[in-house]
Amino acid sequence: MRALARSCTHMRENERVTSATRQPETPAAGIPPRLIATDLDGTLLRDDQSVSPRTVAALAAAEEAGIEVFFVTGRPARWMDVVSEHVHGHGLAICGNGAAVVDLHGGPGTHQFVKVRELARENALDAVRLLREAAPGTVYAVEQTYGFHQEPDYPKLHMEIPDNLAPAEELLAEDGPGTAEPVLKILAYHPSIDPDAFLTLSRLAIGDRANVTRSSPSALLEISGPGVSKASTLALCCAERGISHEQVVAFGDMPNDVEMLTWAGQSYAMGNAHPDVIAAASGQTDANNDDGVAVVIERMLERL
Known part of the structure; x- marks a missing residue:
């Protein structure tokens, strides 16, 4: 379980989706939706991490109408139990801000990685070095396909016990822990910088060596491979299905959703x-606690 099967598809760093930077536009009139892409935390899930009965019914109705539903989240695959029973036919979810496409059919603890877009260790080490210089006091964690490692001073932000405690440079070394597994992203936390300011600073410092975003209300950044985002991986999945961006309806609430919402033909920010x-x-x-995703899906299905 700890070792990633070699059958995973590793996407190269130069695989970019230029259309993911398209500017927002008015939803295309008369184009029936074929896929719903929704974030989870702060979007589909209520604040208590539940999926409301109304939302469950709306997702099922969309699938019944022939519209695929993709969960597109910053969560790692092991945190997908909360929605694994709602993936319907295809069973797929995009995790780690686009770093992985995961088949959840097997249920909790038995998911399979269908695509992996890894963060090269060299790029990760560059990002750590540059951000240490730009924002002293930053601490790190390393997210892999199955493993999670962190520095000793990294705060207990996640409800899990790390596999290893060591400086990020050791965790990311070629002979470091978990070398058999690809790195999906690194997490960078600062105890005192404003979250938006930290994001801006980090993007300037790291440049094109990695993609930097955030989904937490705290100063916690998520750093993925160059060109890896929710939007670019969603675009790859849609291309495999012959679905254009005009046929996608997307939902989100945080900066890690911006590219996806910009790319989709119709997109909705939560209240x-x-x-x-x-x-x-x-x-x-409407807001996530008011079933904002279900509200849109219900109205959309009424028009079909």
């Missing part, structure tokens, strides 16, 4: 969304 998300989306719906 509780970050200002950058509201600016990127083509529409807005």
Whole structure:
């Protein structure tokens, strides 16, 4: 279970989706949706991490109408139990902000990685070095397909026990722990910098060596491979199905959703969304605790 099967598809760093940077536009009139892409935390899930009965019914109705539903999240695959019973026919979810496509059919603890877009250790080490220089006091954790490792001073932000405690440079070394598994992303936390300021600073410092975003209300950044985002991996999945971006309806609430919302033909910021998300989306719906995703799906199905 700890070792990733060699059958995983490793996507190269130069696989980019240029259309993911498209500017927001008015939803295309008369184009029936074929796929719903929704974030989880702060979007589909209520604050208590539940999926409401209304939302469950709306997702099932969309699938019954022939519209695929993809969960597109920053969560690692092992945190997908909360929605694994709602993936319906295809069973797939995009995890780690686009770093992995995971088949959840087997249920909790038995998921399989269908695609992996890894963060090269060299790039990860560059990002750590540059961010240590730009923001002293930053601490790190390393997210792999199955493993999770962190520095000793990294706060207990996640409900799990790390596999290893060591400086990030040791965790990311070629002979470091978990070398048999690809690195999906690194997490960078700062105890005192404003979260938005930390994101801006980090993007300037790291440049094109990695993709930097955030989904937490705290100063916690998520650093993936160059060109790896929810939008670019969703675009790859849609291309495999012959689905265009005009046929996608997307939902989100935090900066890690911006590229996806910009790329999709129709997109909705939640009522509780970050200002950058509201600016990127083509529409807005109710807050996550008020079933904002279900509200849009119900109206959409009425028009079909």
